[in-house]
Amino acid sequence: xxxxxxxPKFRVLKTGQSMTLxxxxxxxxxxxxxxxxxxxxxxxxxxxxxGEGTTAKGEVPDGYNVSRLKKQNFLLGLESAAPxxxxxxxxxxxxxxxxxxxxxxxxxxxxx
Amino acid sequence: DQQVKQNSPSLSVQEGRISILNCDYTNSMFDYFLxxxxxxxxxxxxLISISSIKDKNEDGRFTVFLNKSAKHxxxxxxxxxxxxSAVYFCAALNYGGSQGxxxxxxxxxxxxxx
Numbered sequence: 001x002x003x004x005x006x007x008p009k010f011r012v013l014k015t016g017q018s019m020t021l022x023x024x025x026x027x028x029x030x031x032x033x034x035x036x037x038x039x040x041x042x043x044x045x046x047x048x049x050x051g052e053g054t055t056a057k058g059e060v061p062d063g064y065n066v067s068r069l070k071k072q073n074f075l076l077g078l079e080s081a082a083p084x085x086x087x088x089x090x091x092x093x094x095x096x097x098x099x100x101x102x103x104x105x106x107x108x109x110x111x112x
Numbered sequence: 113d114q115q116v117k118q119n120s121p122s123l124s125v126q127e128g129r130i131s132i133l134n135c136d137y138t139n140s141m142f143d144y145f146l147x148x149x150x151x152x153x154x155x156x157x158x159l160i161s162i163s164s165i166k167d168k169n170e171d172g173r174f175t176v177f178l179n180k181s182a183k184h185x186x187x188x189x190x191x192x193x194x195x196x197s198a199v200y201f202c203a204a205l206n207y208g209g210s211q212g213x214x215x216x217x218x219x220x221x222x223x224x225x226x
Contacts, residue, residue, distance in 0.1 A: 035216075106153070
């Protein structure tokens with residue numbers, strides 16, 4: 001049972017490069033989220049989706065875009081990466097509004 | 113301004129003893145609270161939750177206590193085991209508010225010594 005899968009697990013980018021993180025869930029959950037975790041900062045919500053075709057901004061959305069074209073996938077894009085976006089990114093899904101979230105294993109992104 | 117605060121970055125406890133992890137919140141609109149556990153190189157996993165209509169919720173070795181007047185909750189682990197060593201995040205939610213509004217604390221790293 002895969003649950004929530006994130007790809008890639010690790011990526012190194014140069015400043016200004018673009019990339020996309022893919023999140024896939026096989027639990028038929030309506031809600032999906034992207035968080036970032038930084039040392040001493042806990043988990044901060046970047047963007048979220050309450051269903052296929054919907055997206056909304058979270059606490060720290062600047063510099064990121066998202067898309068939810070299919071219910072099972074939630075993509076996080078960085079159009080022009082900056083060193084401040086060096087972080088560990090976690091995708092999560094749930095079958096109701098927040099509450100119990102199921103997280104992926106994380107994607108470590110380094111921007112040089 | 114932090115809405116969910118975990119003021120102890122770390123806690124060390126002897127195996128078999130009680131671990132108490134604390135969490136304070138400032139937003140009186142929060143009405144649902146959760147604890148997540150995170151091992152290194154893994155995503156957080158849900159541990160236990162409590163609604164604001166309760167003051168205690170128990171699940172095996174884990175008990176969460178909620179003191180609404182003090183805006184304080186705590187997670188008790190009894191007895192503590194070495195496998196409990198992880199980072200514990202407190203999170204809060206306003207169920208009647210905007211969706212996706214789960215606010216996390218910064219986490220407390222628990223080390224259980226054999």
